[in-house]
Amino acid sequence: MVDASEQSSRRDSDRDRSRLLPVLAVERVIRAVLLIGVGLILWTHSHADWTDVARGLVGRVGLDPSRNETGRLVVHLAGLGPRQAQRYGAIALGYGVLEAVEGYGLLRRRRWAEYLTVVATALLFIPEVQELHKHPTGLKVAALLVNVVIVVYLVIRLVRRRHPV
Numbered sequence: 001m002v003d004a005s006e007q008s009s010r011r012d013s014d015r016d017r018s019r020l021l022p023v024l025a026v027e028r029v030i031r032a033v034l035l036i037g038v039g040l041i042l043w044t045h046s047h048a049d050w051t052d053v054a055r056g057l058v059g060r061v062g063l064d065p066s067r068n069e070t071g072r073l074v075v076h077l078a079g080l081g082p083r084q085a086q087r088y089g090a091i092a093l094g095y096g097v098l099e100a101v102e103g104y105g106l107l108r109r110r111r112w113a114e115y116l117t118v119v120a121t122a123l124l125f126i127p128e129v130q131e132l133h134k135h136p137t138g139l140k141v142a143a144l145l146v147n148v149v150i151v152v153y154l155v156i157r158l159v160r161r162r163h164p165v
Helices: 004-015 020-044 048-061 068-078 082-107 112-121 127-134 136-161
Strands: none
Touching: 020 082, 048 068, 068 127, 082 112, 112 127, 112 136
16 A cells, blocks of 8 residues: 555656756766775775776876876875775775665655755765865866755755745
8 A cells, every 4th residue: 555645756756857867866876886886896805006006097097197186096095004995995885875875766756865865965065175175176176066056956856845836
């Protein structure tokens, strides 16, 4: 038996024609796949020489290792011990699962997924701003702005659903 709130949610999703929601869902799923992949690699290869891995990757992608961001990544990976690799792997896995759940819910146009995405994305504003303050780059500014736009868009959707015009 289906309760009234679930029926209402289904009717809302049937009427919802937002084109941006599936885009957000796909973006979340792509992030989930990347994060889970990185997490699994860090978790299962915690004793790897990450300096050589980083230098090889930087060379293959064509990045300049003397640039600030790339150099910081290589230096950071050089000091990555097995415990840190496993810790970062676990964090990436957890965050990847969260992104996958958000992506699934947004793709199915579920209201709970919109709330989850707003909360999860807004909670990351603080570390994003701190990181931007420490090492400002155009990419970090753009990422923060995109996340602000996503949160504002979803909050507006949620408010409109609660108080239809």
